[in-house]
Amino acid sequence: MLSSRKLHILQELMAAKRPITGNDLADKIHVTARTIRNDIKELHVILLRYGGMIKSTRGVGYELIIKNSKAFKGFLQEVLNNSTINTMLDVPEDRVLYILRKLLLANNYQKLDDIAYELYISKSTLHKDLTEVKRIFNLFNLELVSKPYYGVKVKGNEMNVRFCLAEYLFNRKEIVLDMQSQMQDVLPKDEINRIYTIILEEVKDNNIELSDIALNNLSIHFAIACKRIRNKNYVLLPPEDLEAIYTQFEYKVAKHIVERVEESLQVTFPKTEIAYIAIHLLGTKKMANISVNRHEFEGFVESALRDAIKEFIMLVDERLDLNLTEDNELFIALGLHLQPTLNRLRHGMNMRNPMINEIKRKYPFAFDAAILSREVFREKLGVDIDEEEVGYIALHISVAIFRQKKKQSIKSCLIVCATGMGSAMLLKYRLESKYSNQLYVVDTINYYRLNESSMEHIDFIITTIPIEKEFPVPTILVNTILGTDDLLKVESYLQNSYENKVDYLREELIFLHKDLLTKEEVIKYLAKKMEENGYVNHLFVNSVLEREKLSPTSFGNLVAIPHSLEPYTKETFLAICTLKKPIDWEGSRVQIICLLSIGENKTSELKTMYNHLIGIIENKTKVKQLLSCEEKDEFINTLNRGL
Template sequence: MLSTRMKNILRELLAAEQPITGTYLANVNQVTPRTTRDDIKHLDAILHQHGATIVSVISKGYKLEVNDEKNFRIFLQSLSYKDHTKDDIPTTPEERVSYIIRRLLLNERYIKLDDLADELYVSRSTIQADLKTVKQILHKYGIELEPRPNYGLKATGDEMRFRFCLSEYLFDRDEIKVNSLVETPLSPIPVEDLDKIQAIIMKQLYEHEISLSDIAIHNLLIHIAIAYKRIVSKHYVALVHQDIDEITKQKEYKVAKKIVSDVEKLFHVKFPKVEIAYITMHLLGIKLLSQTKNAVDDVLSKEIIQLINLILYRIDEQLELGIQNDKKLIMDLGLHLKPAINRIKFGMNIRNPMLKDIKNNYPLAYEAGIIAGLTIKEHIGVEIDENEIGYLALHIGAAIERKKLKTGPKRCLVVCASGLGTAQLIYYRLKSYFGSNLEVVGTTPLYKLKDIDLKGIDFIVSSILIKQSIDIPVIQVNAVLKEQDLKTIERFLFHQNSKQPLLTYFKKELTFLRKRFDSQREALEFLNTKLIDQALVDETFIEAVYKREQIASTAFGNFVAIPHPITPKTDQTFVSVCTLKKPIDWNGTLVQIIFLLCVKKNSQEDLQEMYDLLGKIIENKTLVQNILKAKTFEDFIQVIKE
């Protein structure tokens, strides 16, 4: 009923709280505004029959209005799912979670757990386990599940939040069926045959005690399926970068031969030696893991440990993440790098299905992955592609999160005049506002402060001036906490080491709005010239920006790019901003907002607040629209503040 472009438009309208311009929707579908107007006209005609309409707001854009909620909900249900047979119902926990979210959002009545279990052909306990994830996801969108005895569960929350969540889960845009990955000009391999191939792989891995990640097993499965299709169509591959004879001497070659032998019997085909060699590469370098727990030195080779230590030294030197001595990170990187280096040496790049999410959600970890990739390149002399960098970033991101957990919440003491009521008011306001992020250890009147042991207290919140000398920070606030007081404490908690407030990194003379450029190079050359004119960079700067871009694109989606030099080149930290009237191609991605990020050489600044802000912009379509509308620096700063 709906074309792909119309579905994209509906998804954007569902997610938006404000009108969306036709230009923005045209950019999403990469078509002309005229084509977009036609799509909107056809979509509106369909929606008009189902309780909704697309309203044109003068000078602002298009907005979705629903006048018959029940009818519109039924329409969305028809888009969301059809009657399922036992063969095509969701099978993985992720698929079930998406299904349950859609059922809850699109159903006005309570839904019983037993009914969900019957629909999905699973047990009630499985549904209960899935619901834990469902609740966590919905909570992030501001939607809660309301239980009612004998009736079941019902999703409750603001209608706009419902629509925003539906925009993410209605069309299954991120679901990729394994079958689609092995399609060729010939007919695709049936799912039951893929299941049989996977069973063969698992049998051999189990018998030889080889441990592979789920993604590695998936890649091996897809490779064998594609190899089979190539053989049937008489298309063979040539092995490069490595002599086949060397590979056949490896222990993993025997395992690959057994896998191939079983697959040959299944499909009645003959795999040539070169194909067996390629399958061997998927297995080569994987450590045969024993059942006993081994120390890092026992499991990893001396060379790998030295390389990882150098990688972590370089990361801490440039980014100050404090993860250099994380033993789990050293082990995880080592177990990942052993097979990864073999893949890279043999010219085998693997797909990373999580790459976009990693770049968007863990930009700091991804930059650390870039540094790791450059260090590896120095040692083995080959380029590390962004798929591998993404996997390295996952391990580093986990270490960053571990470090946050280990530090625990900061602890504060509330000090005020002798009035207990004021102290208690501040105490409970802090507990309510900061929750688990702050431990308020207690309250005390000022005259008793000298008798209190402040060991283990990170700072004091005081409603009165403290004249006596204290070794820990004191934050003075109003007796009745105001928003400004809470923000001051928040900055101390999360950005204590910042040298300057976030907004001072943006400067009027470095902000260029609503420009016209035809290419990425033209835009970067323009910004480089402006920085040179202000003596902020030298002639080596732009080359360092291009070198970083060569490793992996800094276009992070949602029309945003964050270019920066491969190593710090400036004497101060700042962001140069450029917005464009029309998007430009940025290594295959459309970009309309450029944040040229420059970090001070040998910086000790905590830039997490900056990375958090840029991450929010990448994720927020409305915020991007508002930035693009800004005509002055003051407009831009106001958008950032809000």
């Protein structure tokens, strides 16, 4: 009934509290404003038949009007229940997903003519989509084989087929606790519910602690196993891999779960399949309490992993100067998290991270620290940590940084007041009441005593009279009776936002509306300009490209922040480029590139810089303003207002 694009437009109109412009819709859906206008016209005609319409007001935007609530609700229900291919025609990504699912779930060859007919696309379009399908299959060591007059079929290790199914059969971007609608292509709803209930009861009875995501994933893998076994597709594990599994407590639990599922679903699991489920349990179990004693911790976390975690934290401190080596809470948290992760990785099992994009966008500094785990664990443990696992490690690093910041967040000040002790104390109590967890007033003094006061542990001075003499700390001039403007001044100093953000910019390193077409082209262009201006040497660009290989630095909302693996300059600064058109940056659309050069021993600056940039990334209006700037002065002023 509705294409995926029109359905997306309808969702945006329903969610909007006020009229939404065609340009805003185009940005959200990643199409041109002209495409939006055409789709709106067609959608309006459809809605007229079901109690709705789209009101268009020049200069204001589009608004959904519902005249017959009952008819419109019926229409929505029909749209939600409609699982026909017509909802997938417009977007190549959706077609690829459909083809992946079809081929993975099929037990026989599938004719390309039939797939093209189902999708209402030409053979040439189908062949373009199949190129992406083959690329995804390659990631799982699977092959798409063809046979004349029969069609195409997936070929490869059964476990890899199941991993691919688990990754692409359901929503990979969100945590979905209700799997019924997502898994209905695999098993009937009642069977999925029975599997979930059996697993939940057994892990509770056996005191195996699973997160909601882990429980969800295990249920999904179990459902896929049932589907594949019914089609006579079995996991074949080498005998030497199974010997250690059979003696594990998790194998006994897996066997009991399997026995109940077999009885409930009338399916028979071979012994190797039980081991496969046991590996899942080994790869998801965790200790529920982080306050474990040393004996319990060492009994759960193997010594090689403990040593690798210590080396990883030391490397983070060496590269980023975070002072986390003495953080015992971080060490324990990483151990409890990574031991089951290690169990999974040794058996080649994947683990979704539905928060990965949010983690990269909200905690880029912690993510950069977590990336260092890859080289340590590869060298010390012989395992490869992928981007999604890095995301989980980044969360633990973020908690440690927050914990450290909390200890250091209270700032100290002196109050200088010329009107007497009464007004000085009033100022002190007002500030301490307003900022009880952020500010400590060391003393209230007269101006003439200021020269005698030590500034060693003072962050700034708050004064009710102008002070011309320079001191080693900033001074804030306020009124004795604090007003709103006075409070804003104090808050800006508490948040370190008094720094001059223009210092991070270099006018000669700002390039607007460039016609560059690829990620590599942009990085090489900016790095070359930095080198020509004497900021970096020729090694800088390779370091940036190597960092990009570890994990793409596109953070959403058309912004990417590439940077080097290590410092190449004394100061922290940016080279910035805007593009005429967005480019593909590992699956994300990017039009503003901020190439960040990290200064030597400037970790505090780096964290501040990241915070400023993330503030811009999350402000769509600011990004639009930056993209529209024609002159460097205008760009700097616009950027500085957002920093």
